[in-house]
Amino acid sequence: MRTTGSDALTRAAKEDEGGFRAxxxxALATCIAEDGYRRTTVADIVRRARTSRRTFYEHFSDKESCYLxxxxxxxxxxxxxxxxxxDPKARWDVQIRAAVVAWIAAAESAPALTLSWIRDLPSLGTAARTLxxxxxxxxxxxxQTLCDxxxxxxxxxxxVPRQLAIILLGGLRELMASTVEDGGRIGDVTEVAVEASIALLGPRD
Structure with a gap:
C-alpha cells in the first residue's frame, strides 16, 4: 500500500506530539528532582523541555495534569x-525477594519522584485522589498476581487478600519516604523490606 505525502505528514505530526509529551x-521529573513539585512552575517545565507554553497547553491543562x-x-x-x-518457578522466598529488590531498584532510580508521589500527591485535588x-x-x-x-x-x-496487600504497600512506601527524608538511600532498606515482605506474605505455621 502506497504512503501518500498527507499520510507521512500525519504520522510525523503524531510522532512529534508524542515527542513533546515525553x-x-x-522536564517535570527533572524539576521535581531539583526543586520539588510545589516550587516548580509551568514556566520551569517549558524552559527545561525547550518548548513553548502553547505546546504545553496542547498536551496538559495545567501543572497538576502534567504531574498526574x-x-x-x-x-x-x-x-x-x-x-x-x-521467575514464577523459583522458590517462593526467592520470588518475594526478587519482587522487592526490583521495587526498591525502580524507586531508587527516581527517589525524588518516589517521595513526591508519597508526600505531594495526597494533598492535591479529586483527580489526584482518583489516581x-x-x-x-x-x-x-x-x-496478588505475583503471589498466585x-x-x-x-x-x-x-x-493474598487486598487488605493485606495494601498493608504491605503502605508500610513499604512510608519506609522509603522516611528514608529519603532522613537523607538515606532507598536501597538502604532493601533487606528489612525483604524480611518484612517474607514475614507478611509467607506461609503460616
Whole structure:
C-alpha cells in the first residue's frame, strides 16, 4: 500500500506530539528532582523541555495534569519492571525477594519522584485522589498476581487478600519516604523490606 505525502505528514505530526509529551514529562521529573513539585512552575517545565507554553497547553491543562500523567507513566513502568523480575518457578522466598529488590531498584532510580508521589500527591485535588486510588489498586493487584503461583501455593501460601496487600504497600512506601527524608538511600532498606515482605506474605505455621 502506497504512503501518500498527507499520510507521512500525519504520522510525523503524531510522532512529534508524542515527542513533546515525553519531553514535558521528563522536564517535570527533572524539576521535581531539583526543586520539588510545589516550587516548580509551568514556566520551569517549558524552559527545561525547550518548548513553548502553547505546546504545553496542547498536551496538559495545567501543572497538576502534567504531574498526574508523569506519575501514571512512572508507576505503570514500575509495575512492569517488578513483574518481569520475578521467575514464577523459583522458590517462593526467592520470588518475594526478587519482587522487592526490583521495587526498591525502580524507586531508587527516581527517589525524588518516589517521595513526591508519597508526600505531594495526597494533598492535591479529586483527580489526584482518583489516581492515587487507581495506582494503589494496580499495585495491590500486582502483589496478588505475583503471589498466585504454583510455588507459593505449594509452600502453603494462600491467595493474598487486598487488605493485606495494601498493608504491605503502605508500610513499604512510608519506609522509603522516611528514608529519603532522613537523607538515606532507598536501597538502604532493601533487606528489612525483604524480611518484612517474607514475614507478611509467607506461609503460616
Amino acid at each position: 519531553r514535558l514529562l521528563d 500523567a508523569l506519575l501514571a507513566d512512572a508507576n505503570a513502568r514500575m509495575i512492569e519492571q517488578i513483574s518481569a523480575a520475578v 492515587q486510588r487507581d495506582m494503589m489498586d494496580a499495585f495491590a493487584a500486582m502483589i 503461583t504454583e510455588e507459593l501455593r505449594a509452600a502453603g501460601i494462600q491467595p
